[in-house]
Structure formats: C-alpha cells, structure tokens
Amino acid sequence: MQIYNTLTRRKEPFTPLVAGKVSMYVCGMTVYDYCHLGHARVMVAFDVITRYLRERGYDVNYVRNITDIDDKILKRADENDESITALTERMIAAMHEDEARLNVLPPNHEPRATGHVGDIITMIETLVEKGFAYPADNGDVYYRVRQFADYGKLNNRQLDDMRSGARVEVDAHKEDPLDFVLWKAAKPGEAHWPSPWGNGRPGWHIECSAMSTCCLGDTFDIHGGGPDLTFPHHENEIAQSEAATGKPYVNTWMHAGAVRVDQEKMSKSLGNFFTIREVLAEHDPEVVRYLLVASHYRSAINYSLDSLVEARKSLTRFYTALDGIDVSAVSAGDAEDINRYRERFTASMDDDFNTPEALAVLFDLARDVNRAKPETPDKAQRLAAELKRLAGVLGLLQQAPDTFLKGSQHQHLALSESVIEAKIAQRQAAKANKDFAQADAIRDELADLGIVLKDSREGTTWVVESSH
Numbered sequence: 001m002q003i004y005n006t007l008t009r010r011k012e013p014f015t016p017l018v019a020g021k022v023s024m025y026v027c028g029m030t031v032y033d034y035c036h037l038g039h040a041r042v043m044v045a046f047d048v049i050t051r052y053l054r055e056r057g058y059d060v061n062y063v064r065n066i067t068d069i070d071d072k073i074l075k076r077a078d079e080n081d082e083s084i085t086a087l088t089e090r091m092i093a094a095m096h097e098d099e100a101r102l103n104v105l106p107p108n109h110e111p112r113a114t115g116h117v118g119d120i121i122t123m124i125e126t127l128v129e130k131g132f133a134y135p136a137d138n139g140d141v142y143y144r145v146r147q148f149a150d151y152g153k154l155n156n157r158q159l160d161d162m163r164s165g166a167r168v169e170v171d172a173h174k175e176d177p178l179d180f181v182l183w184k185a186a187k188p189g190e191a192h193w194p195s196p197w198g199n200g201r202p203g204w205h206i207e208c209s210a211m212s213t214c215c216l217g218d219t220f221d222i223h224g225g226g227p228d229l230t231f232p233h234h235e236n237e238i239a240q241s242e243a244a245t246g247k248p249y250v251n252t253w254m255h256a257g258a259v260r261v262d263q264e265k266m267s268k269s270l271g272n273f274f275t276i277r278e279v280l281a282e283h284d285p286e287v288v289r290y291l292l293v294a295s296h297y298r299s300a301i302n303y304s305l306d307s308l309v310e311a312r313k314s315l316t317r318f319y320t321a322l323d324g325i326d327v328s329a330v331s332a333g334d335a336e337d338i339n340r341y342r343e344r345f346t347a348s349m350d351d352d353f354n355t356p357e358a359l360a361v362l363f364d365l366a367r368d369v370n371r372a373k374p375e376t377p378d379k380a381q382r383l384a385a386e387l388k389r390l391a392g393v394l395g396l397l398q399q400a401p402d403t404f405l406k407g408s409q410h411q412h413l414a415l416s417e418s419v420i421e422a423k424i425a426q427r428q429a430a431k432a433n434k435d436f437a438q439a440d441a442i443r444d445e446l447a448d449l450g451i452v453l454k455d456s457r458e459g460t461t462w463v464v465e466s467s468h
Contacts (some may be wrong), residue, residue, distance in 0.1 A: 001056070002014065003222075004254070004298060005253055006255050007154055007252075011352055012252070014252065017220070017251065020059060021058065021060075021061070022221050023061050023217070023220035023221045024046075024049075024062050024063065024222040025063045025064070025220060025223050025250075026042065026062070026204065027234075028110070028225070029091075030073065031067065031087075031088045031091035032075075032088075033071065033072075033097075034276065035095050035172070035275065035276045036273060036275050036276065037259045037274050037303060039276065040259075040279075042224075042225065042226045043098075044292040044293060045297040046062070046064070046102045046224050047255070047395060051393050052349050056346075056350075063109045063215045064107040064110075065110070065111050065112070065207070065208060066110055066113070067113050067204065068088040068092070069114050069202065077406040084191055090357050101276075101285045102276070102285055102288065103398065105395075109215050111211045111215055116207070116210050121193075121196070123244050125196065126142065126244045127240065132144055132148060132244075134234065139186075139199075140183060140197075140369075142173075142180065142181055143181075143182055144203075146178070148242070150319070151239050154230060154235050157231070159178065181203040182202070182205075183202060184202070185197070185200045186201060194365070204233070205237060205402045209237050209249075217247075219247050221250070222250070222252045222254055223250040223252070226255065227254060227258045228258075228311075230253075236403065256298065257296075261302075263302055263304075283308055286396065287315060288311075289396065290315055290396060291308060291311040293359070294359060296353075296354060296356055298352075319399070319405050320370075320401070321366035321367075321369040322384050322387065323379070325373075327385040330381050337379060340388040341390070345393075358394065359394075362387060365383060365386065369384045385462055420446065420462060423446060424460050424462065427439045427460070446462070450464055451463075
C-alpha cells in the first residue's frame with residue numbers, strides 16, 4: 001500500500017508502527033455552527049480511508065477531535081444569548097445527524113478540548129520548562145517558533161520567508177511576531193480554567209497536540225485534515241508535539257482536497273456557501289456521498305447541479321444492475337469470475353486510495369452483471385454480491401435497489417409519490433374507459449417531469465429517469 005505523505009511530498013509504502021494496527025488522528029470540527037460541504041469532504045474522505053484499511057485487515061483506532069472552546073464559539077454563544085455548552089451540544093448533535101445521513105461511521109474516539117484542559121496545561125508546562133514557550137506579562141503563554149529548528153518542514157517554508165510574506169498577528173507581548181499563543185488569558189466574563197499562568201483557556205493549536213498524543217501516544221501513524229490546516233495549524237502541532245516529547249510526531253500526513261462550487265472557491269462572501277443539511281434537504285444523501293467519493297481524496301471537488309446529476313446517473317447504473325437480484329443468498333460457486341475485480345479494486349485503493357479507479361472497476365462489474373442476467377443468473381448473482389460488497393467499502397450501494405430507483409430523487413420532483421400514484425390510477429381508469437388519449441396525456445405529463453411508467457401484467461410501476 002502506497003500513501004501520499006504531505007510531509008515528504010511523495011507516495012511512500014505504508015508500514016504502521018505496530019503490525020496490523022493503524023493509529024489515525026483527524027482534525028475535527030469547531031462546533032460553533034452547522035457543518036458545511038468542506039467538512040463533509042473531510043468526513044467522507046477519512047471514512048473511506050478507515051473503511052478500506054479495515055477491509056485490508058488493519059485494526060484501525062480512528063480518533064477525530066471536537067473543538068468545543070474557541071473564540072468563534074464564545075462569539076456565537078454571546079450573539080445567540082445562550083451558554084457555550086448549550087451551543088456546542090446542539091452543534092455536536094447536528095454534526096452527528098449529518099454524518100449518519102452521509103453514511104459516515106463514527107470514529108473510535110471523539111475527544112473534546114474541554115475534556116483535556118489538564119493534559120493541555122501539562123504539555124504547555126513541559127514546553128516552558130524546555131525553553132520552547134514563555135509566559136507573557138498579560139497572562140498569555142506563547143510558543144517560541146525560532147527555538148524549533150524544523151519549523152516549516154511540513155509546508156517546506158523558511159522562517160524568514162514566512163515573516164516577510166505571511167500575515168502575522170501583531171502583538172506587543174510576543175518576543176517574535178511569528179510566535180503563536182498556547183494559553184489565552186481570560187477576559188472578564190469569559191469561560192476559563194485555572195492554570196499556573198492565571199485563569200484562561202487553551203489556544204487552538206495546542207488542543208490537537210494534547211488530544212492526539214493522549215489518545216494515540218507520542219508518535220502515531222496517520223494525521224489527517226482539511227487542505228486549509230497544513231499551515232499554520234499542522235505546522236504548529238508538529239512544533240509543539242516534537243518539542244514536548246523529543247520524538248517524531250506523525251509518520252504520514254494526509255490532507256483532503258478543497259470543495260469548489262461551480263468552479264469557484266466556496267465562501268460566504270461569494271454567496272456559494274452551503275451547510276450539509278442545506279444540501280441534503282435538496283439532494284439524496286447517497287448522491288452527495290458519491291460525488292465526494294468519485295474524486296480522489298487529494299483532488300479538489302467541484303460541487304454543482306451538473307455534477308450531482310452525473311453522480312445520480314452513476315448510482316442509477318449501479319442500482320439498475322443490482323435490481324431484481326437477491327444477493328443475500330449467494331452460492332459459493334467459482335470465485336475466479338470475481339477475483340479479477342477484487343484484485344483490480346484492491347490495486348486501485350492500495351495506490352493512495354484511488355477511488356476514481358476503484359469506481360471504474362465497479363462500473364465494469366455492473367456491466368458484466370447486466371450481461372450475465374439473461375443467460376447465467378447464478379453468475380450474475382455472484383457478481384452482483386461482489387459489486388455490493390466492494391461498493392460497501394466506499395460506503396455506497398447499501399440501499400435496496402428499488403428504494404433508490406423509485407425514491408432517491410422524489411425530493412427533486414415536482415410531484416409527491418402519492419400524487420404520482422394518483423395520476424397512475426387516473427390513467428388506469430382512462431384506459432379502462434377506452435379513453436386512450438387521456439391515458440397518453442397522463443403518461444406524457446409524467447414523462448415531462450422525469451417519471452417513466454412501465455406497464456406489465458402485474459400492473460404499472462414507475463421510475464425516475466436518470467437524466468432528471
């Protein structure tokens with residue numbers, strides 16, 4: 001298995017610290033608002049990575065933190081006139097709902113910053129003792145960036161270049177403009193914890209260093225996150241953790257790609273910023289997940305109505321292949337006709353989790369299911385079972401085919417299911433009265449809305465045309 005390491009800027013053979021086990025930490029959400037599409041990208045990317053590592057037989061300990069104390073949280077709670085706890089609990093519950101709808105499995109551990117303040121203070125004390133941090137006269141504690149010789153290695157940046165080119169917060173209490181805060185002195189009325197430097201709260205960067213090492217040890221296998229976290233957040237994590245422990249912090253750094261909306265950067269200022277729940281109110285969750293899986297995890301994703309239509313067409317092809325086949329009782333038979341798909345799928349995913357190539361294998365498998373249906377139903381059944389199993393590694397195709405084909409797009413239709421059924425009943429009555437013009441008019445009306453009727457001896461059924 002090869003994984004691209006942001007730290008070395010190349011693909012490397014993956015060898016976990018402990019044979020058969022994978023320790024992975026991913027930066028989670030700051031819970032002051034509902035999760036947005038960028039969060040969905042990271043959630044789904046590392047969900048697929050976790051699922052595949054487990055498919056390969058690894059015992060994965062997946063840790064994803066929650067930042068539940070932060071400047072944005074304090075500001076939003078004040079704006080809402082609610083307590084910090086009420087705000088964060090509400091947003092955490094919403095986050096879990098969004099994840100479940102996207103079929104994202106929960107991490108093994110979900111530590112909260114407020115639950116690790118003692119560990120954070122202990123790490124800051126160690127950094128002060130070692131000379132990597134210093135208390136300022138305003139009650140804050142800062143990290144001495146220039147004291148850490150390898151600062152900038154994750155982003156391949158030199159310190160002097162950072163100082164001249166970056167937006168650095170001006171603070172008269174810092175020894176150097178590049179230094180960053182580890183502990184913030186509390187302002188009057190703010191949430192705070194006691195510390196050796198006075199009442200205050202943790203800085204954002206130190207939270208992840210403390211939580212990750214507490215959960216996974218001083219050195220662990222994989223650290224992941226969104227594309228915006230490489231600098232300064234992950235750079236600062238390395239500096240803090242390695243200075244405190246004297247050991248390498250992480251072996252493999254992984255970063256998901258950004259989400260673009262109609263080829264533009266997603267931002268509130270451009271009016272193209274969407275929360276997960278806004279998107280799922282309009283679109284089938286599995287269609288959204290497919291869109292997120294269809295691009296390589298390191299690539300940028302373009303979110304648009306056209307890309308959602310294409311995602312829906314792809315899922316329709318898969319579910320159409322599975323439709324009418326009972327995969328729950330598959331005879332063992334000859335495994336040779338599925339091994340080649342399994343080997344290609346594994347080779348694709350072993351190459352830095354190449355989901356586009358893995359999906360190409362599934363399309364070939366779906367094509368061969370359709371070819372086998374008329375002549376060799378036993379083979380079709382085996383191939384369909386393998387299609388469903390391999391797609392499950394990507395968190396896809398776990399609905400009943402008829403449920404997806406009839407129901408996944410109802411929320412996009414101009415008519416509700418009950419109205420569609422009533423229209424079909426009107427058409428049947430028209431045909432019974434030999435009013436074929438009226439029956440044809442109802443069929444045409446539904447076809448214009450993307451609803452295709454299928455007549456058989458058993459009656460009339462309907463599906464949503466994939467182009468709608």
